[in-house]
Amino acid sequence: MNTTTNRAYNFNAGPSALPLEVLEVAQKELLDFQNTGMSLMEMSHRSATFEEVHNGAIERLRKIYSIPENYEVLFLQGGASLQFTMIPMNFLQQDQTASYVLTGSWSEKAVKEAKLFGKSVEAASTKENKYKNIPTVEDINFNADDAYVHITSNNTIYGTQWKVFPETGNVPLVADMSSDILSKPVDVSKFGIIYAGAQKNLGPSGVTVVIIRKDLLEKANTNIPTMLKYTTHADNNSLYNTPPTFGIYMLGEVLKWVENQGGLEKIAQNNEEKAALIYDVIDNSNGFYYGHAEEGSRSLMNITFRVADEELEKKFLAEAKAAGFVGLNGHRSVGGCRASTYNAVPREACQALADFMVKFQQDNQ
Known part of the structure; x- marks a missing residue:
């Protein structure tokens, strides 16, 4: 939970996060x-x-x-x-x-x-x-x-x-x-x-x-x-x-x-950096997390991944929800996990999710 504004870390796939300034x-x-x-x-x-x-x-x-x-x-x-x-x-x-x-x-x-x-x-x-x-x-x-x-x-x-x-x-x-x-x-x-x-x-x-x-x-x-x-x-x-x-x-x-924000060039840079925070955790988890998409086709908007153990995946999603992360369940047709990092999702939320994923792995290996 972002305690500064008391707003959830919103990773919903849509309707999704809107910029706080706009709201x-x-x-x-x-x-x-x-x-x-x-x-x-x-x-x-x-x-x-x-x-x-x-x-x-x-x-x-x-x-x-x-x-x-x-x-x-x-x-x-x-x-x-x-x-x-x-x-x-x-x-x-x-x-x-x-x-x-x-x-x-x-x-x-x-x-x-x-x-x-x-x-x-x-x-x-x-x-x-x-x-x-x-x-x-x-x-x-x-x-x-x-x-x-x-x-x-x-x-x-x-x-x-x-x-x-x-x-x-x-x-x-x-x-x-x-x-x-x-x-x-x-x-x-x-x-x-x-x-x-x-x-x-x-x-x-x-x-x-x-x-x-x-x-x-x-x-x-x-x-x-x-x-x-x-x-x-x-x-x-x-x-x-x-x-x-x-x-x-x-x-x-x-x-x-x-x-x-500086136009589309700056928006694109921000999106690449935000997605990298989460993809890096997946890639460096030694298989604890694994992505659905092949590396060359990965989305910067929707990061889809699984936890290697099905029961741990359920635990991950439950603990993430309790920690203030919203919308991390994968689509009902495929299951798994999904973090939607659209333009308005702040870097802070992506960093918080990356940190949570690292700690969850450390606590559950």
Whole structure:
């Protein structure tokens, strides 16, 4: 437990830790936003006050990520899971194939949805290796006339992450970046679509960010429901219907925090150093702890590991919980342990976990 602020060491996979500074700003502004006499949650989404918040968040995201002008930035709802449906519904034409790279449960769910709308294939998969690694770029098989190639940039359940993104030429590269967006610099121009649920690195749950190239919008299918058309939201600045106003406000405050940290280069450095604290304990434990992901594919966002003895693993998780560490249980589908070290998880929490792991090993060998 962080006794200075009486806050838990939060390693939840999502919804996850938010920067303390952002929470303090929200607390201060909760009842009276900018002397309006109202909470932002009580305001019309058509008001000038909210419009400034909304557009400010879009522009700040454009600046931080150096998003080119030929891309739309959308704030949608439904999470990444709705994007699994919207992407093939909008962009998978009858005479085309969508290629999916399978690296975990979320990419499996994405391709399952795509198959409802047209021909979708596995361009590469590491399932036979229990999703312990990311495929090499050379392993990905797709055709020049494919509708798109879909990847999941970071895999929360298995703890793997793309280090180098594939080059797909004229075929749009689509990336679910829900769990590592804004964790490092990314060349947005290499992608046709980037999408991400906010609840890991961007803010609270309820907002989904979609960064989409404008020429794709011009080619999108039109005979689909209005709310599921990207053009509906692009044409209305994501205000076709009532948006998650408080979530967008919080997202904007998180983006301000990223800027105050020194931008994405500094954020990336911090994330590498935080993850190294925990991976070093695993690597130097002589097998007491062992990771799921192969070293070259390790995630800086989700550190998945096991304790060699099953009963000791249960004891580890119980004692860690008692010591103020939250969210260290692995995903229910795979078990084990998982430390999610997203942007807002402070170095102090990672150091505390590393120290706890060392002491637990010493006490239980």
